């Protein structure tokens with residue numbers, strides 16, 4: 001099984017005993033500085049693989065929840081814009097080892113490279129248009145504009161269709177979001193040549209959550225797939241990546257038998 005050294009940084013960052021407020025402040029700042037550098041270095045390693053000329057701003061969010069985001073408005077990684085901001089939570093940097101951290105960064109880069117943010121925005125726009133236009137059309141039919149006779153039946157039908165579209169579009173958005181998560185997982189594994197780091201990260205996510213059955217509605221409205229399903233897919237991909245690596249390692253021998 002995959003082993004992690006998640007506790008190491010946490011121990012080194014922990015403070016013991018009582019101290020003056022100033023001492024504590026400087027320690028906190030030092031911790032954030034160290035965390036910032038860790039995240040910066042991890043991003044630089046992954047960015048090198050993508051061929052991204054790194055010029056980004058790193059921010060550490062002082063939260064207990066593991067989170068990471070790359071704010072690039074969907075395209076700056078591709079265009080090498082300097083506006084990219086990486087926001088990683090303090091908990092994420094403390095709890096993950098280098099390999100897991102690289103995997104989460106590669107996953108986020110995957111979202112950017114595949115333009116998931118732009119697709120999500122487009123989907124929301126379609127959802128809003130598909131909801132609001134029939135409702136407005138329905139109201140116009142019910143009220144009757146420009147001397148036209150009100151058509152209650154048509155108006156009510158249009159309004160109901162708009163409401164129904166709005167309700168149905170929510171699980172549709174969530175479905176698209178889950179597809180994006182699988183795609184970003186795959187991107188990260190292919191970029192790094194292995195999915196082990198992300199599998200290990202997902203395992204930690206699972207361990208941090210209370211174990212319970214989720215309802216059908218929860219699964220329908222979840223914006224992320226269940227971690228176990230993601231792990232299962234990554235394990236299948238891992239096999240393929242290992243087979244590919246084995247084939248590639250054999251190639252030079254056959255080409256240069258001497």
Ligand SMILES: [Zn+2]
Nearest residue numbers: 107111181184
């Ligand atoms: Zn994601």
